[in-house]
Amino acid sequence: MAEEEKKKKSVDQATVEMIEKASSDGCSIVFERAETLKPCPIGAVGSCCSNCAMGPCRVPLPKGREETPEEKAKRRGICGATAETIAARNFVRMIASGAAAHGDHGRKVAEVFLAAAKGEAPGYQVKDEQKLLQLALELGISIADRSNEEIAVDIGELAQQEFGRQEGELLFLRRAPLKRQELWRKLGVAPRGVDREVVETMHRTHMGVDQDYKNLLHQGVRTALSDGWGGSMIATELQDILFGTPSPVFSQINLGVLKEDQVNLLIHGHEPQLAEMIAVVAQDPEMVKYAKSKGSNGINLVGMCCTANEILMRHGIPIGGNFLQQELAIVTGAVEAIVVDVQCIMQGLVEVARCYHTKVITTDDKARIQGATHITFDEYNAIESAKSIIRAAIDNFTNRTKSIRIPQYKTGLIAGFSHETINYLLGGLFRASYRPLNDNIINGRIRGVAGVVGCNNVRVTHDDGHLAMVRELIKNDVLVLQTGCSAMASAKAGLMVPEAAVQYAGEGLASVCEAVGIPPVLHMGACIDNSRILIAATAMVKDGGLGDDISDLPAAGAAPEWMSEKAISIGQYFVASGVFTVFGVTWPTLGSKEVTDHLFRDMEDMYGGMWAFEPDPVKAAHMMIEHIDKKRKALGIDKARERVLYDMAMRRELE
Amino acid sequence: MEYKIKKVSAPNRDEVELLGATFEEGNPEGEDAGRWRQKLDTRMEKLKYLENGERYWYGKDWFGSEKRKTPA
Ligand code: SF4
Numbered sequence A: 001m002a003e004e005e006k007k008k009k010s011v012d013q014a015t016v017e018m019i020e021k022a023s024s025d026g027c028s029i030v031f032e033r034a035e036t037l038k039p040c041p042i043g044a045v046g047s048c049c050s051n052c053a054m055g056p057c058r059v060p061l062p063k064g065r066e067e068t069p070e071e072k073a074k075r076r077g078i079c080g081a082t083a084e085t086i087a088a089r090n091f092v093r094m095i096a097s098g099a100a101a102h103g104d105h106g107r108k109v110a111e112v113f114l115a116a117a118k119g120e121a122p123g124y125q126v127k128d129e130q131k132l133l134q135l136a137l138e139l140g141i142s143i144a145d146r147s148n149e150e151i152a153v154d155i156g157e158l159a160q161q162e163f164g165r166q167e168g169e170l171l172f173l174r175r176a177p178l179k180r181q182e183l184w185r186k187l188g189v190a191p192r193g194v195d196r197e198v199v200e201t202m203h204r205t206h207m208g209v210d211q212d213y214k215n216l217l218h219q220g221v222r223t224a225l226s227d228g229w230g231g232s233m234i235a236t237e238l239q240d241i242l243f244g245t246p247s248p249v250f251s252q253i254n255l256g257v258l259k260e261d262q263v264n265l266l267i268h269g270h271e272p273q274l275a276e277m278i279a280v281v282a283q284d285p286e287m288v289k290y291a292k293s294k295g296s297n298g299i300n301l302v303g304m305c306c307t308a309n310e311i312l313m314r315h316g317i318p319i320g321g322n323f324l325q326q327e328l329a330i331v332t333g334a335v336e337a338i339v340v341d342v343q344c345i346m347q348g349l350v351e352v353a354r355c356y357h358t359k360v361i362t363t364d365d366k367a368r369i370q371g372a373t374h375i376t377f378d379e380y381n382a383i384e385s386a387k388s389i390i391r392a393a394i395d396n397f398t399n400r401t402k403s404i405r406i407p408q409y410k411t412g413l414i415a416g417f418s419h420e421t422i423n424y425l426l427g428g429l430f431r432a433s434y435r436p437l438n439d440n441i442i443n444g445r446i447r448g449v450a451g452v453v454g455c456n457n458v459r460v461t462h463d464d465g466h467l468a469m470v471r472e473l474i475k476n477d478v479l480v481l482q483t484g485c486s487a488m489a490s491a492k493a494g495l496m497v498p499e500a501a502v503q504y505a506g507e508g509l510a511s512v513c514e515a516v517g518i519p520p521v522l523h524m525g526a527c528i529d530n531s532r533i534l535i536a537a538t539a540m541v542k543d544g545g546l547g548d549d550i551s552d553l554p555a556a557g558a559a560p561e562w563m564s565e566k567a568i569s570i571g572q573y574f575v576a577s578g579v580f581t582v583f584g585v586t587w588p589t590l591g592s593k594e595v596t597d598h599l600f601r602d603m604e605d606m607y608g609g610m611w612a613f614e615p616d617p618v619k620a621a622h623m624m625i626e627h628i629d630k631k632r633k634a635l636g637i638d639k640a641r642e643r644v645l646y647d648m649a650m651r652r653e654l655e
Numbered sequence B: 001m002e003y004k005i006k007k008v009s010a011p012n013r014d015e016v017e018l019l020g021a022t023f024e025e026g027n028p029e030g031e032d033a034g035r036w037r038q039k040l041d042t043r044m045e046k047l048k049y050l051e052n053g054e055r056y057w058y059g060k061d062w063f064g065s066e067k068r069k070t071p072a
Helices: A003-008 A013-022 A030-036 A069-074 A081-119 A129-139 A148-164 A171-175 A178-186 A194-204 A212-244 A273-281 A285-293 A305-315 A323-331 A348-355 A379-395 A418-427 A435-442 A466-476 A484-493 A500-502 A507-516 A527-543 A565-576 A593-607 A617-635 A646-655 B042-054
Strands: A247-255 A263-268 A299-304 A318-319 A336-340 A361-363 A411-415 A448-452 A478-482 A520-521 A556-561 A580-585 A611-613 B005-009 B013-018
Touching: A003 A013, A013 A030, A013 A323, A030 A336, A081 A148, A081 A194, A081 A273, A081 A411, A081 A527, A081 A565, A081 A593, A129 A148, A129 A171, A129 A212, A129 A520, A129 A556, A129 A580, A129 A617, A129 B013, A129 B042, A148 A194, A148 A212, A148 A617, A171 A178, A171 A212, A171 A273, A171 A418, A178 A593, A178 A617, A194 A212, A194 B042, A212 A273, A212 A305, A212 A448, A212 A527, A212 A565, A212 A593, A247 A305, A247 A318, A247 A484, A263 A273, A263 A305, A263 A379, A263 A418, A273 A305, A273 A379, A285 A379, A299 A305, A305 A411, A305 A484, A305 A507, A305 A527, A305 A556, A305 B013, A318 A323, A323 A336, A336 A348, A336 A379, A348 A361, A361 A478, A411 A484, A411 A520, A411 A580, A418 A435, A418 A527, A418 A565, A418 B042, A435 A448, A448 A466, A448 A527, A448 A617, A466 A478, A466 A617, A478 A484, A478 A617, A500 A507, A527 A556, A556 A565, A565 A580, A565 A593, A565 A611, A593 A611
Parallel strands: A263 A299, A263 A336, A299 A318, A336 A361, A448 A478, A448 A556, A478 A520, A556 A580, A580 A611
Antiparallel strands: A247 A411, B005 B013
């Protein structure tokens, strides 16, 4: 493989090394498949409808020129659906799917939470009393001298009701800035129930139902809000109570964290109830002894994708890599088992595992993969389930066959910047506060705040989009908040340690990071934890001095390497919460100018935030900075105002 | 802890001694490094912290940018 071509696949050396190893081992991986299978140009821009058996109908734009009115009139499906209807239906179905994924994750957490509160799920318990009390205060649940478990039962029941709620609005909407809540109500997008919005979107996109693209996109907004301020937020909050609210923790990331002499157990997916229990049981002396009896020196638990972020933040467990590295971990030849639950798990893992000795173990009955070993993870018997999974991995240690090569790349990082921790770090235990952040934004040391989130996408150079964007932002004094695979890209490049501030950040941002002792890029968790960014933004608003709504803040969002439907749902709830949000790679409504204009322009008038598409990450960063500057100007803080200390002579002059 | 002291000259004054930055010794290590929530022990302390530290939502006297008579 030519040097240039290998670099184009990834900017991460560990990844480049393993792509090469896969090729010499004759093992097919995603990077290779992407070369032979190109994306369908009609589907990519939302111009293909397969919602009924009279189709699929493809309604592509003419290539390289404006379409004539006659051509536009003809661009319809068999049923007469216009290109606008088709693009909007496809777009809001993506939102519905993403919101359903996050919502179902939240539902499962609520179920385990309630069972734990009732004492029916041994191994799980209330770990963070403070977060429990916080939710009780918020949801109007009596605290008095009730036990944590009694309070938790009430919280769990209320949380479960949010999914099936039929009317009114989701409880967590009350957390948003007051002005934002009023806007949602005025525009009729305050979601009623997590499930209801998803179901209604699926109904309205069925053949022959909602055929007005603006009306469809309106429902898309409501569905996305039921994710960000509903399903995702419920998941984050209940996980914090069960497993602890993240606080700063040091760890390491990249394939170099795998250990040749130990049983490498990779845990991949999204829901932390599995990973948490594996993390606890893997330390059990009985398990370690069993691993040693097979000739290894112990058990090395390593995370992959979002579940990795969860156990990193709460236990400091190292991360093997992000989305596009899942197959490559197996290619090292050193992984005994990759244990998966739901979301972002490539079916290709099973094929890659066949080239080596690795066992792919599925654990969730709703996510089986043909050819994988299935061991159901039973939350009601979690310890025993975790033990069987770990034993299966240990038993596989003696089956190592092919040459093992672990790339020697790993980087240190600090993670665990939940909203609560940022608030504490900025203000201290006695007056936790966002004031120092707001003050430094007002005085211009920090230009603004950006959320850079999302996936990897094999259609662009792995990690390059994230890194180019994040570096450009911090160089321009923008504090960056990250989650998901995007956070991992920055961590691998050494941007998530305090020293990175001096090396990469602009002078103003670096001085604040040094004073507080934080990196210029803050790891806030998994993708489900984007809800933490919404809360951080709300805290900035509520602290004062930066307007009275999220749309007033000098802030922007981005997903430069997005690929999943969840990313579209996340982007849409950020836009509807007032954030300018730019996506890279590709844009799924380009097949309709009207739909795209509505998302990119009209939404700014409606929500104060809007979508944008820019595949060049540096250009996209500049769009974000421009937006931040526009907001600074509107707030009247566009010129840095240095404080002048007046001496007596100056005072006299004033008089 | 060793204090770093440097001498600086202030205008219209003799040389003065300035106490430099102080850091706790060593690198924080282990699973508990960075954990701050454990500093709050009793339920009363936790509730007090919520009312004060998370006053944006749970404080009785906090309005910030949102001071208004009618609730949203
Ligand atoms: S719903 Fe209409 S546009 Fe879609 S496949 Fe059927 S006929 Fe074609």
